[in-house]
Amino acid sequence: xxxxxxxxxxxxxxxxxxxxxxxxxxxxxxxxxxxxxxxxxxxxxxxxxxxxxxxxxxxxxxxxxxxxxxxxxxxxxxxxxxxxxxxxxxxxxxxxxxxxxxxxxxxxxxxxxxxxxxxxxxxxxxxxxxxxxxxxxxxxxxxxxxxxxxxxxxxxxxxxxxxxxxxxxxxxxxxxxxxxxxxxxxxxxxxxxxxxxxxxxxxxxxxxxxxxxxxxxxxxxxxxxxxxxxxxxxxxxxxxxxxxxxxxxxxxxxxxxxxxxxxxxxxxxxxxxxxxxxxxxxxxxxxxxxxxxxxxxxxxxxxxxxxxxxxxxxxxxxxxxxxxxxxxxxxxxxxxxxxxxxxxxxxxxxxxxxxxxxxxxxxxxxxxxxxxxxxxxxxxxxxxxxxxxxxxxxxxxxxxxxxxxxxxxxxxxxxxxxxxxxxxxxxxxxxxxxxxxxxxx
Amino acid sequence: xxxxxxxxxxxxxxxxxxxxxxxxxxxxxxxxxxxxxxxxxxxxxxxxxxxxxxxxxxxxxxxxxxxxxxxxxxxxxxxxxxxxxxxxxxxxxxxxxxxxxxxxxxxxxxxxxxxxxxxxxxxxxxxxxxxxxxxxxxxxxxxxxxxxxxxxxxxxxxxxxxxxxxxxxxxxxxxxxxxxxxxxxxxxxxxxxxxxxxxxxxxxxxxxxxxxxxxxxxxxxxxxxxxxxxxxxxxxxxxxxxxxxxxxxxxxxxxxxxxxxxxxxxxxxxxxxxxxxxxxxxxxxxxx
Numbered sequence: 001x002x003x004x005x006x007x008x009x010x011x012x013x014x015x016x017x018x019x020x021x022x023x024x025x026x027x028x029x030x031x032x033x034x035x036x037x038x039x040x041x042x043x044x045x046x047x048x049x050x051x052x053x054x055x056x057x058x059x060x061x062x063x064x065x066x067x068x069x070x071x072x073x074x075x076x077x078x079x080x081x082x083x084x085x086x087x088x089x090x091x092x093x094x095x096x097x098x099x100x101x102x103x104x105x106x107x108x109x110x111x112x113x114x115x116x117x118x119x120x121x122x123x124x125x126x127x128x129x130x131x132x133x134x135x136x137x138x139x140x141x142x143x144x145x146x147x148x149x150x151x152x153x154x155x156x157x158x159x160x161x162x163x164x165x166x167x168x169x170x171x172x173x174x175x176x177x178x179x180x181x182x183x184x185x186x187x188x189x190x191x192x193x194x195x196x197x198x199x200x201x202x203x204x205x206x207x208x209x210x211x212x213x214x215x216x217x218x219x220x221x222x223x224x225x226x227x228x229x230x231x232x233x234x235x236x237x238x239x240x241x242x243x244x245x246x247x248x249x250x251x252x253x254x255x256x257x258x259x260x261x262x263x264x265x266x267x268x269x270x271x272x273x274x275x276x277x278x279x280x281x282x283x284x285x286x287x288x289x290x291x292x293x294x295x296x297x298x299x300x301x302x303x304x305x306x307x308x309x310x311x312x313x314x315x316x317x318x319x320x321x322x323x324x325x326x327x328x329x330x331x332x333x334x335x336x337x338x339x340x341x342x343x344x345x346x347x348x349x350x351x352x353x354x355x356x357x358x359x360x361x362x363x364x365x366x367x368x369x370x371x372x373x374x375x376x377x378x379x380x381x382x383x384x385x386x387x388x389x390x391x392x393x394x395x396x397x398x399x400x401x402x403x404x405x406x407x408x409x410x411x412x413x414x415x416x417x418x419x420x421x422x423x424x425x426x427x428x429x430x431x432x433x434x435x436x437x438x439x440x441x
Numbered sequence: 442x443x444x445x446x447x448x449x450x451x452x453x454x455x456x457x458x459x460x461x462x463x464x465x466x467x468x469x470x471x472x473x474x475x476x477x478x479x480x481x482x483x484x485x486x487x488x489x490x491x492x493x494x495x496x497x498x499x500x501x502x503x504x505x506x507x508x509x510x511x512x513x514x515x516x517x518x519x520x521x522x523x524x525x526x527x528x529x530x531x532x533x534x535x536x537x538x539x540x541x542x543x544x545x546x547x548x549x550x551x552x553x554x555x556x557x558x559x560x561x562x563x564x565x566x567x568x569x570x571x572x573x574x575x576x577x578x579x580x581x582x583x584x585x586x587x588x589x590x591x592x593x594x595x596x597x598x599x600x601x602x603x604x605x606x607x608x609x610x611x612x613x614x615x616x617x618x619x620x621x622x623x624x625x626x627x628x629x630x631x632x633x634x635x636x637x638x639x640x641x642x643x644x645x646x647x648x649x650x651x652x653x654x655x656x657x658x659x660x661x662x663x664x665x666x667x668x669x670x671x672x673x674x675x676x677x678x679x680x681x682x683x684x685x686x687x688x689x690x691x692x693x694x695x696x697x698x699x700x701x702x703x704x705x706x707x708x709x710x711x712x713x714x715x716x717x718x719x720x721x722x723x724x725x726x727x728x729x
Contacts (some may be wrong), residue, residue: 082696083695086695087695087700090695090698090700098537111483112483112698113486114625157467188602196576196579197579198571198579198585202569261570262569262590263568263570310689320483327639399696399697400696400697403692403696403697407676407677407678410679411592411678411679414587414590414592414679416592416679421680424681425681428504431502432697432699433506435480435483436483437484438482439482
């Protein structure tokens, strides 16, 4: 009987041990083989799926130069990217070496201890390779916590055929319309093309519908601050009269004038390419996709409110090294390759994204290749990003802020009163930001 | 000596099941309970014991109360709706017409579609911009509806989608139960002159209590924990109208880095579900 008893307890103990300590044991084993110099190092890189093509090209070149390092991409669509990072990093997963870092989240990730500061891993003068604004975005407590990879801006793409069909003069390439003018033109370009009683061609659409990244340009044009100085309060800022006025305009696009389709972000580019949208305020990196299509399109500058200032969205993708990575040296080597020199050039050329490397920006500014349409879109974006871009609000709880704001924007699009939607979002955000109070002090 | 040994044999056979229960049921519950009493400090990365602080802050949080209300309201509608439909479907599928197996096959198709696929398909069909459902409504002379984009219709739309997917599955269990009811009982009751309704009331329903209990409890648990459609279709919106507790818990854990709050919500849900299931067992207790 004793034997059986001890057998039972042994099995139980074994099971419990397997359950409690299993994870770390397995990761340790992996880490050992990964770090093995002779066997080569495999880096795991959590990245946004839109960047698959440029990243794969960079990885191929990098692996050719560094035969004992391989880089494995772990791709996630935008909607899931932040969650993937939270889940992996929140569980201190050791199988992540590199990860995408959205600029406004850099501080948040640093506070949560997700990122390894780069100063000790990369050469000290590497920061000179990038424009200052990009470096500022990833500096926390005087340390660089991620390396800037690219930036973005928005231009107003125009469907020339719709303008021609409706006899509306096409805005010029260097012309900056006001939002008031946009409405006026958009109303003329919204119509029912197949006679089913529902409008199916729309005058205007944002690219990133319901997304703070793009819609902040509205409130920035009216000079509305979104959070308090210390980044911990939204009430009084996110729902200020200026903010409400700006997002009332967003609501009117759908609910008053009906010039924008009530679709999701993922659908917007296809709507534009298939000729259902006349004016499309979209990211510069849509260019490769538009060039692939047979759309007859033109371009103009980002609009602003007549009584306000010119403000355009900006936001960079950066890449950081996980604090829990076992291969930080190899990761730093790849990171330097990706974000400077040849790697940065490949990302720019294949991805069509706006670079942050000074070398490439100077090239765009001076090379005659960028004088003509459509390549001038890149130059316009580069100029906007340096002259009119307003960075997103600085708060340690940017993810909380953005998630709730994106929800509020969606509600506003669907007819909720902007004041009501923003009040609710602000109070929810305030609640969520409380947990950062200690960390910020 | 032999008898003592024999006494332990049944326990030995039970051991794997007990170990499984302990490992996969009790351990996570206890772990959640403990986690819900802790909070993570940023910067230091220290986990600090805070007692019931997470629960207190939940009870002071209007978002939590709204989610609780949405969860209960959702279950109040979807559970009776699904069970009634499943029972009706099971009765229909139990009829003796030719090719009944064909209909039973059709009935099972939505079950075989995964939740994300079903959710995305329905999202496309219910789209306010040129979705097929609205096209049908317009063709029939009705006005188009916002469905998932409206706070007054989103929850009902999810009830419909989840039921489209779930009813066929639950009907299968009830169908199995119906086929277990002995035909002699119907014969005897019809000889006594019982009408179809009286047969249903006095034969079918009492004989179905066991499978029905199983279905009622399973449906309740499944729907209390349902969150994939909300996650995929509405993200809890519009205006928090579909923000069920499990979604709020998920967001707390994986968006807002607040594992303590997330697990506190899960523990509260566990208690609520247990209470509801206990009541259901009591009401549906078979008398035979």
